[in-house]
Amino acid sequence: xxxxxxRRILFGILVLWIVTLGVFLLFFATSDDPAARFAxxxxxPATLALVRHRLGLDDPLPVQYWHFLTxxxxxxxxxxxxxxxxxxxxxxxxxxxxxxxxxxxxxxxxAAGIVAGVISATRARTLLDRGITLxxxxxxxxxxxIVGLTLSYVFAVKLQIFPQTQYVPIQNNPLQWFEHMVLxxxxxxxxxxxxxxxxxxxxxxxxxxxxxxxxxxxKGLPERRVIYRHGLRSALTPVVTQAGVxxxxxxxxxxxxxxxxxxxxxxxxxxxxLTIGDLPVIMGVVLIAAFFxxxxxxxxxxxxxxxxxxxxxS
Amino acid sequence: MSLTDLEAEASVPPASExxxxxxxxxxxxxxxxxxxxxxxxxxxxxxxxxxxxxxxxLLAPLIAKxxxxxxxxxxxxxxxxxxxxxxxxxxxxxxxxxxxGRDILVRSVYGARxxxxxxxxxxxxxxxxxxxxxxxxxxxxGAIDTILARAMDVTLSFPYLLxxxxxxxxxxxxVPLTIFVITFFSFASIGRIVRGQVxxxxxxxxxxxxxxxxxxxxxxxxxxxxxxxxxPVTVLGSMTIPTAIIFESTLSFLGAGTDPxxxxxxxxxxxxxxxxxxxxxxLFVPAAFLLITTLAxxxxxxxxxxxxxxxxxRLFAAQKANRKKKRK
Numbered sequence: 248x249x250x251x252x253x254r255r256i257l258f259g260i261l262v263l264w265i266v267t268l269g270v271f272l273l274f275f276a277t278s279d280d281p282a283a284r285f286a287x288x289x290x291x292p293a294t295l296a297l298v299r300h301r302l303g304l305d306d307p308l309p310v311q312y313w314h315f316l317t318x319x320x321x322x323x324x325x326x327x328x329x330x331x332x333x334x335x336x337x338x339x340x341x342x343x344x345x346x347x348x349x350x351x352x353x354x355x356x357x358a359a360g361i362v363a364g365v366i367s368a369t370r371a372r373t374l375l376d377r378g379i380t381l382x383x384x385x386x387x388x389x390x391x392x393i394v395g396l397t398l399s400y401v402f403a404v405k406l407q408i409f410p411q412t413q414y415v416p417i418q419n420n421p422l423q424w425f426e427h428m429v430l431x432x433x434x435x436x437x438x439x440x441x442x443x444x445x446x447x448x449x450x451x452x453x454x455x456x457x458x459x460x461x462x463x464x465x466k467g468l469p470e471r472r473v474i475y476r477h478g479l480r481s482a483l484t485p486v487v488t489q490a491g492v493x494x495x496x497x498x499x500x501x502x503x504x505x506x507x508x509x510x511x512x513x514x515x516x517x518x519x520x521l522t523i524g525d526l527p528v529i530m531g532v533v534l535i536a537a538f539f540x541x542x543x544x545x546x547x548x549x550x551x552x553x554x555x556x557x558x559x560x561s
Numbered sequence: 562m563s564l565t566d567l568e569a570e571a572s573v574p575p576a577s578e579x580x581x582x583x584x585x586x587x588x589x590x591x592x593x594x595x596x597x598x599x600x601x602x603x604x605x606x607x608x609x610x611x612x613x614x615x616x617x618x619l620l621a622p623l624i625a626k627x628x629x630x631x632x633x634x635x636x637x638x639x640x641x642x643x644x645x646x647x648x649x650x651x652x653x654x655x656x657x658x659x660x661x662g663r664d665i666l667v668r669s670v671y672g673a674r675x676x677x678x679x680x681x682x683x684x685x686x687x688x689x690x691x692x693x694x695x696x697x698x699x700x701x702x703g704a705i706d707t708i709l710a711r712a713m714d715v716t717l718s719f720p721y722l723l724x725x726x727x728x729x730x731x732x733x734x735x736v737p738l739t740i741f742v743i744t745f746f747s748f749a750s751i752g753r754i755v756r757g758q759v760x761x762x763x764x765x766x767x768x769x770x771x772x773x774x775x776x777x778x779x780x781x782x783x784x785x786x787x788x789x790x791x792x793p794v795t796v797l798g799s800m801t802i803p804t805a806i807i808f809e810s811t812l813s814f815l816g817a818g819t820d821p822x823x824x825x826x827x828x829x830x831x832x833x834x835x836x837x838x839x840x841x842x843x844l845f846v847p848a849a850f851l852l853i854t855t856l857a858x859x860x861x862x863x864x865x866x867x868x869x870x871x872x873x874x875r876l877f878a879a880q881k882a883n884r885k886k887k888r889k
Binding site for chain 2: 400
């Protein structure tokens with residue numbers, strides 16, 4: 248188990264390294280002169296050179312990348328080109344909003360998705376199943392921003408049940424934090440629960456066709472026990488896997504939901520830094536996003552080996 | 562039964578008629594799938610909706626002429642209130658105007674062009690690329706497989722929205738760039754499934770038979786392997802179209818898709834964020850068009866999968882039989 252863990256961690260570090268290198272090269276391949284953007288329109292060649300030097304852009308690319316790596320090992324992500332503030336501080340400020348959004352939404356979408364999936368699978372081909380299937384299709388047909396804007400129009404603008412935008416830190420005012428998070432949570436969870444309903448339904452239907460389920464039925468277990476004790480337990484393994492991966496991906500990737508609801512999270516930071524070409528911030532958010540993806544996968548691997556003994560043995 | 566009886570029976574030509582006189586016709590898997598699909602009412606409605614959308618997109622200039630407003634025409638007299646706000650649905654602008662006084666109906670009709678174009682073109686490109694790469698990886702194996710499969714894994718683990726935003730910031734948003742981005746991030750998931758399919762097909766007896774008859778690898782691939790991929794690829798393709806359309810609108814919404822002046826549903830929705838609190842139609846009209854389109858493609862895709870994959874049907878039939886037995 249320990250060797251397995253160490254191998255996975257080393258692989259994760261390798262992935263992180265490839266991602267930073269890829270983003271670094273992509274940045275310089277797609278933008279002509281980053282210094283020109285921050286020096287202002289009427290900058291003289293002298294100021295331009297000065298700006299370039301101050302931002303460290305006059306070094307050769309390998310040297311710049313080396314500086315980034317050595318600073319990273321000391322936990323320093325550099326300073327934003329645009330605001331001059333430390334990137335680590337910017338990420339620390341943005342992280343709570345993203346974490347609140349994803350973790351809260353994950354509780355909702357897992358609960359809704361698993362319940363709907365089980366109902367749908369145990370009553371396959373009934374009217375209820377068809378209704379759920381249609382709802383799932385509707386869910387995967389809607390872009391996140393339409394759901395978000397619609398919810399915001401109905402509940403914030405028209406009915407005024409929930410406030411419209413902005414993130415309130417939980418330590419400032421837990422009640423307001425909750426109020427401001429409800430619509431973003433529902434937005435994200437609606438789309439995700441459609442996918443999870445489909446996943447749970449398919450997986451449970453597969454499992455219920457297995458021999459050991461027939462054995463369980465044959466020895467006279469009540470149907471409820473067969474489905475929940477024997478069927479659902481192994482049917483949920485792919486659901487857990489998907490959840491771990493999704494939560495990891497979403498922490499750095501809810502660009503749309505964050506931008507619709509004005510949550511200043513990692514996603515917003517990503518959009519802003521990319522549109523203005525703020526390299527240190529881009530590197531920082533990409534690194535933190537990739538870190539959570541790797542972490543999510545790692546957690547899944549460990550949890551998986553507890554859920555499914557066959558994985559541990561191999 | 563003696564041996565002669567058996568011989569006599571064998572010499573009789575196979576019965577071409579059922580005892581009750583009905584003719585038995587050989588039906589290909591495709592005919593069976595088509596028959597199943599035709600019975601699916603939801604699928605047939607989706608087909609009609611999709612055809613109507615395509616016709617609407619093709620006739621966009623005619624519709625604009627008939628309505629009387631060009632897609633970029635800002636109507637300052639009838640299309641804006643005295644305070645310069647959008648005008649709701651009325652006799653002049655049937656579905657209202659946006660904050661520049663442009664007709665929402667005409668823009669939505671034009672928006673169908675970009676959405677359908679991007680959705681269809683990038684799906685076709687992604688399928689072609691995915692099949693070529695996936696099939697080569699699965700068919701040739703060895704080093705080629707390792708390189709191609711790893712490349713697909715890396716593509717799939719890349720944060721695609723980020724990549725799209727970076728490219729749009731570097732090169733400027735445009736339709737070809739959007740198609741490129743969507744193709745680039747859709748081909749890998751198709752390629753991976755195709756590779757898995759080819760790995761299975763490769764081990765089947767008829768491939769061995771073709772080889773032993775002296776068929777070369779190109780011939781085996783195109784005559785024996787690829788035709789067996791048509792069913793799974795059709796399903797994948799029909800599911801990729803709505804995803805691509807949603808992807809396009811999301812990119813436009815984040816300002817990384819098409820040129821913001823082009824009338825597309827994503828751009829209209831992005832623009833609606835400025836006005837939807839006072840003018841609901843700027844949000845809900847393009848949203849409805851988008852939703853009807855993606856929903857139609859998704860329902861059709863689901864139905865095509867059910868029609869091409871009778872396995873799921875049989876599973877349900879078995880369950881039904883079980884339940885009936887239990888009731889007895």
